[in-house]
Amino acid sequence: MMDRLKYYWSLLRKPSVHYSLGFLTLGGFLAGIIFWGGFNTALEATNTEQFCVGCHEMYSNPYQELKGTIHYSNRSGVRAECSDCHVPHDWTHKIGRKMEASKEVWGWLFGSINTPEKFEAKRLELARREWHRLKANDSLECRNCHEFDSMDFTLQDPRAAEAHSTALTDDSDETCIDCHKGIAHELPDMAEVNR
Amino acid sequence: MKKLIAILLMASLALVALAEAPSLSPSSPDGLRQGGTLGEARNAPAIAGDPRDVKREVRNYPEQPPVIPHVIRDYQVDKRFNRCLDCHSREAAPSAGAPMVSVTHFMDRNFQVRAEVTPGRYFCTQCHVPQTDAEALVETDFKPIDQVIREGDRGENQ
Numbered sequence: 001m002m003d004r005l006k007y008y009w010s011l012l013r014k015p016s017v018h019y020s021l022g023f024l025t026l027g028g029f030l031a032g033i034i035f036w037g038g039f040n041t042a043l044e045a046t047n048t049e050q051f052c053v054g055c056h057e058m059y060s061n062p063y064q065e066l067k068g069t070i071h072y073s074n075r076s077g078v079r080a081e082c083s084d085c086h087v088p089h090d091w092t093h094k095i096g097r098k099m100e101a102s103k104e105v106w107g108w109l110f111g112s113i114n115t116p117e118k119f120e121a122k123r124l125e126l127a128r129r130e131w132h133r134l135k136a137n138d139s140l141e142c143r144n145c146h147e148f149d150s151m152d153f154t155l156q157d158p159r160a161a162e163a164h165s166t167a168l169t170d171d172s173d174e175t176c177i178d179c180h181k182g183i184a185h186e187l188p189d190m191a192e193v194n195r
Numbered sequence: 196m197k198k199l200i201a202i203l204l205m206a207s208l209a210l211v212a213l214a215e216a217p218s219l220s221p222s223s224p225d226g227l228r229q230g231g232t233l234g235e236a237r238n239a240p241a242i243a244g245d246p247r248d249v250k251r252e253v254r255n256y257p258e259q260p261p262v263i264p265h266v267i268r269d270y271q272v273d274k275r276f277n278r279c280l281d282c283h284s285r286e287a288a289p290s291a292g293a294p295m296v297s298v299t300h301f302m303d304r305n306f307q308v309r310a311e312v313t314p315g316r317y318f319c320t321q322c323h324v325p326q327t328d329a330e331a332l333v334e335t336d337f338k339p340i341d342q343v344i345r346e347g348d349r350g351e352n353q
Contacts, residue, residue, distance in 0.1 A: 182271060183269070187276040190276045
């Protein structure tokens with residue numbers, strides 16, 4: 001075993017005998033493009049609604065609740081799909097979230113929410129996790145579309161304008177999710193939740 | 196002569212049958228969507244508009260459940276959570292600037308006032324509905340109580 005490792009190590013350290021430097025650099029460059037492109041394409045594929053609701057857990061629970069909400073169907077025809085709210089858009093955080101999602105593969109393999117009853121039992125835990133995530137990143141995914149700077153307070157009703165113009169300023173630690181819980185999925189039993 | 200009468204009778208029957216047979220589908224009963232036949236799918240009427248600009252309305256009589264002067268789309272009212280009570284509950288009403296649900300909603304069936312909204316009054320939209328610009332589906336001669344009193348004072352409709 002050790003001998004074999006040593007053999008591969010020395011092979012890697014040795015200068016190339018058969019291939020030209022040009023072939024190796026250009027080939028490496030091209031292979032790099034293909035691999036990187038392939039990686040990103042695969043990553044994007046896991047970011048589609050079609051992929052998310054491919055599992056029956058997601059299709060029959062959260063997806064059914066999303067349908068009919070304003071984020072799914074509305075006058076102007078703009079839809080926020082799963083990844084718009086649940087996956088950060090910038091690269092670093094996206095990769096972080098994708099690594100976290102390996103836990104979801106585990107949950108899928110072992111069927112931790114594969115019946116409505118199991119989903120209901122875990123609803124509060126799952127909701128808390130998302131609330132916590134959005135609180136921690138200052139509701140980043142909301143703000144990808146709902147920009148504070150673009151809000152016209154005069155068009156909001158007085159109470160909303162009051163709340164938005166005080167709570168969303170920089171010296172306040174309030175963020176979207178503090179008030180806007182349960183806008184795209186049903187809420188769990190809120191009796192134990194401090195709001 | 197008999198033959199002639201028989202022919203005339205048959206001809207008139209055939210005419211009646213021809214006149215009556217433009218469609219094979221029987222006409223549908225006149226419900227809330229007038230006209231049409233059983234085989235024909237008619238368009239549903241348009242959904243009434245959002246009550247976005249409606250202000251609080253005067254009640255037509257004292258016991259009328261007040262209409263809801265705002266959009267309630269996607270409001271969750273079930274055993275887990277009641278979005279209406281998020282603002283209209285006793286604790287939340289002042290800070291939310293919303294009217295508190297009336298004290299009758301806290302009474303149980305023995306008229307005993309409880310600390311929480313009683314389960315019998317929990318499902319808001321059983322009585323309260325948003326005010327929209329919808330046309331009345333059927334003709335109605337309903338009058339608000341003020342009008343009834345005014346007409347009574349003047350001795351009309353007695």
